[in-house]
Amino acid sequence: MKSTHPPLSASQHSLVPESQLVPGEPSQANPSRLKPGAQLTMMRYLQDLPDAEVPHTEPVPPRFHTGRLPNSKAGDGKPRLLLMGQRRSGKSSISSVVFHKLPPSETLYLETTTRIKKESMHSFMDFQVWDFPGHLDYFDPAFDVDNIFEEIGALIWVIDAQDEYLEAIMRLNTTILNLQHSYPNINVEVFVHKVDGLSEDYKGDTFRDIIQRVQDELSDNGYENAPVSFYQTSIYDHSIFEAFSKVIQKLIPQLPTLEALLNSLCSTCHIEKAYLFDIMSKIYIATDTSPTDIGSYEICSDYIDVVIDVSEIYGWPRSEQNGDDENLTETGNNDAESLITMERKGNNYLYLREINKYLALICLMGDDSPAEKKAVIDYNVGVFQAALKQVFPRAERDAADAPAA
Amino acid sequence: MNTTKRQKQRKVLLMGKSGAGKSSMRSIVFSNYVAKDVRRLGATIDVEHSNIKFMGNLMLNLWDCGGQDGFVENYLTHQRAHVFSSVAVLIFVFDIESREFAADVISYSSIIRALAEHSPSAAVFVLIHKMDLVQARLRQQLFDERTEYIRSASESFAPTVEFFATSIWDQSLYKAWTQIIYFLIPNARSIEGLLRELAEVVEARELILYERTTCLMVTHVTRDVEAENPFSDRFERISSILKTHKQSMAKHTGIPAGSANFAEMQIKTGRFMFFITRLTENTNLAAAIPPSEQVFNAARINIALARPRFAELDIANKPRPAVQQAFAHSADSGWEGRERESAAAGFEG
Structure with missing residues (x-):
């Protein structure tokens, strides 16, 4: 010390x-x-x-x-x-x-x-x-x-x-x-x-x-x-x-499966680097098998901080009876997602998607993956998410519990 | 255009005892330093002048005055008129850890006297700095004590002087500077008015306008439920979040921190949607809106359409573009209508 x-x-x-x-x-x-x-x-x-x-x-x-x-x-x-x-x-x-x-x-x-x-x-x-x-x-x-x-x-x-x-x-x-x-x-x-x-x-x-x-x-x-x-x-x-x-x-028995899933996601969506983060501890539990450099881990980890901090500020429970947006259908997604596009880096951007209660997927997008194709990426990430549910049955059970809670 | 819309030069004096943290604070707020970088800074010799363009129409003429006794002596004697005339704001920094607090206050009151003599209309902000060095439970008490003592020494400024507890390690620094900046911006009112209208149109829960390089809040508009947000310090927290993120991006991508700006950041969750996007040359707009895709997309488009109006307020000297032209591609006729109305009403500062 x-x-x-x-x-x-x-x-x-x-x-x-x-x-x-x-x-x-x-x-x-x-x-x-x-x-x-x-x-x-x-x-x-x-x-x-x-x-x-x-x-x-x-x-x-x-x-x-x-x-x-x-x-x-x-x-x-x-x-x-x-x-x-x-x-x-x-x-x-x-x-x-x-x-x-x-x-x-x-x-x-x-x-x-x-x-x-x-x-x-x-x-x-x-x-x-x-x-x-x-x-x-x-x-x-x-x-x-x-x-x-x-x-x-x-x-x-x-x-x-x-x-x-x-x-x-x-x-x-x-x-x-x-x-x-x-x-x-x-x-x-x-x-x-x-x-x-x-x-x-x-x-x-x-x-x-x-x-x-x-x-x-x-x-x-x-x-x-x-x-x-x-x-x-x-x-x-x-x-x-x-x-x-x-x-x-080393303690995750499913690691090879996770890596394989991330690899296929990366190659389909032109993702440069994808991390599966444990949101709470900011530990990444898996990444694709392309070489890791600490820099991209740091970007992603700082990015989680940003998203969590903003969510904390605006995610406070609001009283529902306030009738100002009653005519709006609340189509907000249950899974938080976030996107940052950089000004100087051309098409490069960062993409975050909440996978389940504990995990978030963060991707550093490659140069040839323009932000306009986000819908495709969203879909593919959805597929990835479904696959992950089979890998972690617990997360699936939690998801089933969530609406009841 | 009339003279009120021309760029304003405002003289800001940054004073305080040597080692109090004046230059550190300035580097963090205006020069994209990270808190730990400030250890590299040496003592300020005499006065360091810097001109900071803020929001296009405000030029901060910042005088970072070295705080060693010899220099202060000089300011008060030979350079008295030069230093203290036509000052808009005096920022005086006290080191909470200083062992000679009484002596600091004596020096403070002689500076105050000089200021009263040459620029009686100036505003005085006192920052009690390095609060992080005090144990959390003692902070408030100590701050109150010091505040009272300093106020009693503030002579003619006593009723108006404002106090802030600051630390470069948290968002308190941004809180203080936001207040100072707000005081200096010449057309804050008209910006606020325009922002309020925009908030109505896009159905935002909250709109916050940030200056781009410093990430300081210019002004904000809060509507309906959002006023109950339990995080009353959210504006400076977001300032701090944005700044930290900017530095992290700069560090890891190798872009200089000055230009590591994001074009847009979106966060969508089930409780709210939030995005920050570039509004004008010098400002970013953060919008918190209800969790709905339609509202979100409409808000993005409307804000993009409102850009020229804000650009007009922002950069004073540029000729005003015709409103109709600026909104030729407007998708939302309601917005355009309001736009004309407000243009007719006029937004002179």
Whole structure:
């Protein structure tokens, strides 16, 4: 937390109302704070569906592209993301920024986490985020290790790149080696964090050094080719979201299907790049397989902010009895959609479409896809949406519930 | 055309103690800086003049006055008449974190005295800046205390001086500047009138006129239910949203921030429809309308048709195009009719 960098502009307009900025307060585990601002239309209520406990009626065959199944006994539990690392490495800041939309500058006021904070995220898939205090030793017999690790989806180990990291690496390796016996399928994701404060060269060196040390030490202990991934992250730019996106994507069994769907949509509509975003967390759960650059992710992510913020301002519930537009048929679409055409970029434009309660499709349109053809694109996106319903049966059920709600 | 429609030069003094944030604020509002870029700014030496064209017919002659004691001394003595004469607006910036608040106020009152002497009709806006550095729950109280104290030192301006709590990290900066700009725009009334008519015609819930480069609100019209909108700070919030978006587009597409303008942005949801489009050379119009495709499309067309009328108000020196000609392609005869009426009524500023 030595970094005193001001927040990125992107987070500025997602400022929470003053009353919520009271330092310390955001860190309380309060699931209801996860909801506001996440919906594009307020017509869709975020119900706390007990879906998490209900197994899929027709389970999707396990086709993890990592070739590994999350370690879940019953197969219907919520995948769990465990945030671990040395104290003051930035774990709570990460979870506040990513899942609570806390402006990065406000994370300076977060208090030290003293006990495990468990938070449930209701989204296109339910998962839990557990934020661990840095000083505990989880392999102390006093801890119920099984309870912590049995449902795990991914173990995210945060290393402060601006600090001495040798001890962090040592603890990481101990953890990996300990877990290897009982839970060999855990995805271990290492976030080399707070890289914003480092110079370009030094950043790369540190990153390589950490990778090298972790892998050397693991192979010294006879654990070759450990399933450990590394990411450079910072809460002051989009890298933390990008890293989380990749972590979450590994936990989505339907990923290959989604990618195939997006690919075919892109080629039919001349879309340059399409992302399927989780609206609430701004994590993208899938994109087409053309090469990704962080720039286009950032544009899309900033664009979601714009749409959500404007929706928040004008989406307030109006009293219906006001008779000023009674003679108008309200033909507003249920799925929010949005479009930005740029002045200087010729035909290039951005297209957003709400897919279901949790997901939005954002496309960067290619040069040869003029805005006049929007009707065709709308139709194709509709087809895509229908296909997605088959992939995520839950979203379909929600859609059926929505009119009743 | 008469003289009132010629471009107006308004002198704006930006003063305050060294390091209070004057130049930072100016760079963000007028030069497309992102809040974190302002760390690059050095101290202002003497006075930095900048001429900012705003809305075509308003030229802001902004004097960013370096706040170091030596310079201030100089303004008050040798350059007194030069600096303080024919001032339209004085913006005085206080740093909330300043440890010598009393000294700041003394300096403020000597500046106020000089202003009263040379331009007694000027308006004074006091910005209590860097409010983000104060804990949220203490902000209001501290602001009230400071306001009272400063007002008591404002002498002849005491009844009219306006106070704003600002921070470059949120929309409060836009709120303050919107007020200042509104005060300066010569024909705000006539723009507002025209906008109100347009709102009636397109059945908009709300129309907001933004200046294009600064994203500051010029004026707005709110109708019917929308007046109950719980977000009373929505105008400056949208300013801030637009500006942030502009910067994000500039950053990722490699277009300079000054020209990374979107031609149009549409947002349609089940509760409302919203779009922002270019209205004139210098302005963008944001419209919030009921969720209906017909209304939406009609509104887009009507607003496109109303452009020449606004262009006329906007750029004062250009000869006025014939109304009939401008609306030759009008699809909506009702609108055209109103148009003629209003043209007949005249919109002289």
